[in-house]
Amino acid sequence: MTTLAATLGTWMGIQAVRMTLAMIIWNVAEDNTTYAGQVAAEVFIAGVVGSFLVRLVPLRRQAVWLGALFGLIVVLRQALPGENASPAFAFASWIVWLCWLPAFIRQAGRAGLLRDAATGIILGVAVQVAGEIALHGLDLELIDGPLSVIAALLLAAAFVAALVSVPDGNAPPSGAWGALVVGPYLFLELTLLTGLGRIEVDTRLPQVVAQLAVALAFVVALALAVVPIRRAVRVLIVALGVAALAAGTAYGAATLATIVLAQVGLTIGLVGSFTSGPQRLDGRVHLLSAVGWIVFFALIFVFYSYRDRVDFLWPIAGAIVVLPSLLARETTPPRTLRPALAAAATLLGAIVIAAIPPANAHPAARGGGELVVLTYNVHQGLDYWSVPSAAALVDRIESANADLVGLQEVNRGWDLSAGIDFFSYVRWRLPQYHAAYGRMDTALFGNAILSRYPITDSSYGILPHLSSALNRGYVWATVDAPGGPLTFVTTHFTAYEGFDVEREAQADAFAQFWAKRPRSILAGDFNAHPQDVTITRLLSSGLVDAGAAAGIGSEFTYSSGAPHERIDYVFVSPEIRAVAAQVLAGTASDHRPVLVTLRLP
Numbered sequence: 001m002t003t004l005a006a007t008l009g010t011w012m013g014i015q016a017v018r019m020t021l022a023m024i025i026w027n028v029a030e031d032n033t034t035y036a037g038q039v040a041a042e043v044f045i046a047g048v049v050g051s052f053l054v055r056l057v058p059l060r061r062q063a064v065w066l067g068a069l070f071g072l073i074v075v076l077r078q079a080l081p082g083e084n085a086s087p088a089f090a091f092a093s094w095i096v097w098l099c100w101l102p103a104f105i106r107q108a109g110r111a112g113l114l115r116d117a118a119t120g121i122i123l124g125v126a127v128q129v130a131g132e133i134a135l136h137g138l139d140l141e142l143i144d145g146p147l148s149v150i151a152a153l154l155l156a157a158a159f160v161a162a163l164v165s166v167p168d169g170n171a172p173p174s175g176a177w178g179a180l181v182v183g184p185y186l187f188l189e190l191t192l193l194t195g196l197g198r199i200e201v202d203t204r205l206p207q208v209v210a211q212l213a214v215a216l217a218f219v220v221a222l223a224l225a226v227v228p229i230r231r232a233v234r235v236l237i238v239a240l241g242v243a244a245l246a247a248g249t250a251y252g253a254a255t256l257a258t259i260v261l262a263q264v265g266l267t268i269g270l271v272g273s274f275t276s277g278p279q280r281l282d283g284r285v286h287l288l289s290a291v292g293w294i295v296f297f298a299l300i301f302v303f304y305s306y307r308d309r310v311d312f313l314w315p316i317a318g319a320i321v322v323l324p325s326l327l328a329r330e331t332t333p334p335r336t337l338r339p340a341l342a343a344a345a346t347l348l349g350a351i352v353i354a355a356i357p358p359a360n361a362h363p364a365a366r367g368g369g370e371l372v373v374l375t376y377n378v379h380q381g382l383d384y385w386s387v388p389s390a391a392a393l394v395d396r397i398e399s400a401n402a403d404l405v406g407l408q409e410v411n412r413g414w415d416l417s418a419g420i421d422f423f424s425y426v427r428w429r430l431p432q433y434h435a436a437y438g439r440m441d442t443a444l445f446g447n448a449i450l451s452r453y454p455i456t457d458s459s460y461g462i463l464p465h466l467s468s469a470l471n472r473g474y475v476w477a478t479v480d481a482p483g484g485p486l487t488f489v490t491t492h493f494t495a496y497e498g499f500d501v502e503r504e505a506q507a508d509a510f511a512q513f514w515a516k517r518p519r520s521i522l523a524g525d526f527n528a529h530p531q532d533v534t535i536t537r538l539l540s541s542g543l544v545d546a547g548a549a550a551g552i553g554s555e556f557t558y559s560s561g562a563p564h565e566r567i568d569y570v571f572v573s574p575e576i577r578a579v580a581a582q583v584l585a586g587t588a589s590d591h592r593p594v595l596v597t598l599r600l601p
Contacts, residue, residue, distance in 0.1 A: 001165035002113040003339070006120020008159040009067065009097075009104065011127045012074055014186065014419075016093040019077070019141045021300070022418035023087035026379075027386035031496065033469070037301065043091050044297045047098025048290045054099045055286060060168070063107045066100040067163040071156030078152040081144055083385035090141075102289040104163070105179050109285070111169035118178055118274035119222070119339045122267055125186070126218040126343040129194045130350035133211050136428040137197070137413070137421025142381065142388040177277030177324035178270070179289035183296030184317040185270055190415050191303055192248065192314055193217070193259055193266075197412025197421040201443040202249035203256065207424065208351065213256040215347035220260055221267035222340035234268060235326055241265010242318040248311045249443070266318060272325025295320065304416055307442045307470075354428070362432035363401055369482060369600045370579065373546075373570050374402035375490065375523035377591035380409050380417035381425075384561040384587035390422060392588040394429045397450075400584065400595055404479065405450035406490025406523040410437065412444045423448050438475025440492065447475045447490050447524070454480040461513060464505040468494045472506060474513070474524070483600050487517055491524035493534065503527060503534040511541035519600065520573040521546075525591065527567050535569070543571040546596045550581035557594055560587045570596045 020043060029036035054062060073096060077089035108117040131139060140151060192198070199210040229237070242265055244258040251258070281288060295317075303313055376397060383389035397405060413421045426448070427435045433450035438460025440446035446460065458477040465471050474491035491510060494502045503526070514520055522543065528534035530545070530553065539545060547553060547570055556563035563583075568591060572578070580597040 001162045002108055002111070002116035003120040003123065005067075005104065005159065005162035005166055006108075006117045007123040007127055008155065008162060009100065010121045010124025011131070012070070012155065012159065013097045013101070014125070014128045014190065015139050015141045016074070016090065016097050017186075018139065018190075018415050018419040019086075019090040020094040021416050022380075022382070022388075023090045023386070025416045026382055027083070027087045030386065040297070040301070043094060044098075044293060047095040048293055050095055051099045051102050051286050051289065054103065061107065063100060063104040063166070064160070064163045066096060066103055068160050070096045070100055071159050075149065075152045075156050077141065078144070079149045081387050083387065086387050098293060101182065102179050102286045105175040105289070106173050106285045107166055107168055109174035110171045111167040112171055113166070114175050114178060114274045115271060115334070117175070118271045119225070121182060121185070122218070122222060122270065123339055123343060125189045125194060127346055129196070129214055129218075130346045132196065132419070132421065133347070133350040134353040136354060137424030138390055139419060142390055142418055142420055144388070144391070173283040173285060175274060176282050176285045176288040178274030179285050180292040181270060181273045181321045181324065182289070183292035184299065184320040185266060187296050187299045187303075188245065188262075188266065188314060188317050188321070190419070192245070193263055195413050195444070197424065198249055198443045199255065199259070201412055201437065201439055203252050205253060205256075209256075211347075211351050211354075213259060215344070215351070217260040217263035218343045218347065219340050221264045222343055223337055224264055225267050225271050226335055226337065226339075229268075234272070238265045238269050238322045238326060241269070242315050242322060245314040245318045246311070248314060262318070266321055269318075269322030269325045273321065277324035278327045300415070357431060358429055360398075362430070371404065371481060371598045371600055372400075372402045373404045373406070373521055373523060373596045373598060374400045374593055375406045375408075375525075375568055375570055376593035377408040377492070377525040377568065377589060378410060378422060379589040379591065380411050380414070381420040381422045382417070382589070384559065384590050386590075388418060388420070389588050390420060390425050393422075394426050396584070396586055396588045396593060397426065398430060400593060402595060403452045403481075404488050404521065405433065406488070407448040407450070408490065408492040408525045410446055410448040412437070412446070414444045426450070436475055436477045438473060440473040441470040445470075446473065447492055449475055449477045449488060449490055451477060451479050451488065453482075456480055456485065463491070463493070463509050464502065466499075466502040466505065468496070468499050468502055470494070474510065476513075481519075481600065484519065486600070487520040489513070489520070489522045489524075491522070491526070493524070493526045493528065495527045500533065503532075504537060507534045507537040511538060511543070514541065514543065514573075516542055516573070518573050518575055521570065521576065521598070522572075523570040523594075525568050530566060538571060542574060544574055544576070544578070546570045546572045546576075546578035546598060547581045547594060550578040550596060552581045552583055552594075555583045557583055557592045559590050560592045561590075563592065568592070568594050570594060572598060575601045
C-alpha cells in the first residue's frame with residue numbers, strides 16, 4: 001500500500017503544482033512578471049515553512065491527516081471552480097502537499113518501506129502521463145462538471161485509504177536524500193521526459209509513437225530497477241542517463257532513445273537515493289525536502305523565464321537526482337516486475353482509451369464558393385476569469401461550424417498553463433477537421449489551424465522579436481478548398497502597450513510573407529486597434545479587413561467579459577469578398593471569436 005499511496009500522492013501533487021503555476025501566472029498576477037515571481041515564492045515558502053511547523057504538532061501519523069486534508073482540498077477545487085476559488089484551492093493544495101511529502105517519507109522510512117515509496121513516485125509520474133493520454137492532453141484539474149468531482153472524490157478516498165494502510169514502524173527516521181531529489185526529479189519529468197506535446201512537435205513523429213516511447217521508457221526503467229547491478233555498471237548507466245538529458249529533444253527520432261536512456265538512469269538514481277544514500281543527514285528528511293523544493297522552484301523559475309534557452313538545466317537537475325545514489329552502499333533489490341507491469345498496463349490501457357473517437361456527429365464541409373472562417377484566441381485553454389475551460393472552448397469552436405479555424409495561444413503542455421495540451425484535445429474532439437500546429441515561443445506555445453478541407457502543405461514562421469518577452473509567429477496551410485488551393489494563415493502579434501514598433505515590424509514581415517498571393521486568408525490576434533500603424537500597414541500592403549467590409553468594424557473582440565477594443569481580425573486578398581461577419585459572445589476565453597463568411601472567386 002505504500003507504493004499505491006506514493007503513486008496517488010505524486011499524481012495529485014503534479015496536478016497541484018501545475019494548477020498553482022497556472023493560477024499565479026494567468027489569474028493572480030497576469031501581465032505582471034515580477035508580481036508572479038513574488039506570489040510563487042510566497043506560496044513555496046509557505047509550504048516549506050509549514051512542513052517544519054507541522055512537526056511541532058503532537059499528532060501521530062501526520063502523513064495520514066495531511067493526506068486527508070490534501071484530498072479534501074482537491075475535491076473542493078473540482079467542485080467549486082471560480083475566479084477566486086480556483087487559485088485559493090490550488091495554492092492550499094500545493095502548500096499542504098509540500099507538508100505531506102516529508103511526513104510520508106518519514107513514515108515510510110520508519111517502516112522500512114522507502115523503496116516502495118520511491119517506486120510509487122515513479123509510478124505516480126507514469127499514471128499522470130497515462131491520464132493525460134486518456135484525456136487527450138488534459139488533467140483532472142482541467143475538466144469540470146459532476147463527473148470530475150466524482151473522480152476527485154474516488155481519487156482522494158483511495159489515497160487516504162492507502163495512507164491508512166501504511167504501517168508506522170519504529171526504525172530511525174531516514175529517507176532525507178530521497179526527499180531532496182524528488183523536486184529536481186519532477187522538474188525533469190514535467191519539462192522534458194513526459195512532455196508528449198514537446199516530443200511530438202520536436203520529433204515530428206505521430207502522436208501515438210511519442211506515447212509509446214514514453215510508456216516504454218517507464219516500463220524498461222522500472223524493470224531494470226529491480227535487477228541486481230554491480231556498482232560499476234550502475235554508475236555507468238546513471239551517468240549515461242544524465243548525459244542523455246543534455247541532448248534534450250534536438251535530434252528528431254533519436255530523441256526517443258535518449259528519453260528511454262534518461263528515464264532508466266533517473267529511475268535507478270532515484271531509487272538508490274531513497275534506499276541507500278549517504279548515512280550523513282539521512283534523518284533530516286524535512287531539511288533536505290525543503291532544499292529539494294527550493295531547487296525545484298529555482299529550476300522552474302529560470303527554465304520558464306528563459307524558455308528553451310537553458311537546456312543545460314536538465315543535466316544539472318539529473319546530476320542532483322542521481323548523486324546520492326552514486327555515493328550509496330550496495331543493496332539487493334527485490335526481484336519483482338509488478339511495478340513495471342503496472343506501468344505497462346496503465347499506459348497501454350490509456351493509449352487504447354485515447355483511440356476511442358468522440359461520440360458526436362459532425363457536419364460535412366460546405367460546397368459552393370462560400371467559406372466560413374473563425375479566428376479565436378483560446379487563452380491557454382483558460383476562460384475570461386482564467387479558470388480551466390478546454391471543453392467549453394471546443395464547444396464554442398464546434399458550434400461556430402466554420403470551414404477554416406485559426407487558433408492562437410495554443411498550448412502543447414506548458415506547465416505554466418497547468419500542463420494542458422490543447423492541440424491534442426481539440427484534434428480529438430473535432431475529427432472533422434484536418435489540423436496543423438506551428439510553434440511560436442518554444443515548441444509548447446503557438447498557433448493552430450483547423451480545416452474541413454484537406455491540408456496539402458503547412459509550416460510555421462517566426463516574426464521579428466525586438467524587446468518583448470515572447471517570440472511571436474504564424475502557422476500557414478495550403479488548403480484544397482472549393483475552386484482550387486487556398487492559403488490560410490493565423491498569427492499572434494506581440495501583446496501589451498509599449499511594443500508598437502515591434503508590432504509594426506511584425507506587420508511588415510507578415511505582409512512580406514503574404515506577398516500578394518491570391519486566394520489568401522490571414523487571421524489572428526494582432527493586438528492592435530484599427531487605426532494603429534500595425535493595421536494600416538497591413539491594409540496598405542493590399543489586404544482587406546473582411547470584418548470591417550462586412551459591417552463589424554466597430555465591434556469589440558477583447559475582452560470577452562467587458563469588450564472595449566477590437567484586436568482580432570480576418571484579412572483577405574482583394575479578390576475575396578466578405579459576405580457576412582459577427583463577433584460571437586461568450587467567456588470561454590478572454591477573447592471573443594470572430595466569424596466571417598467569405599465568397600471565393
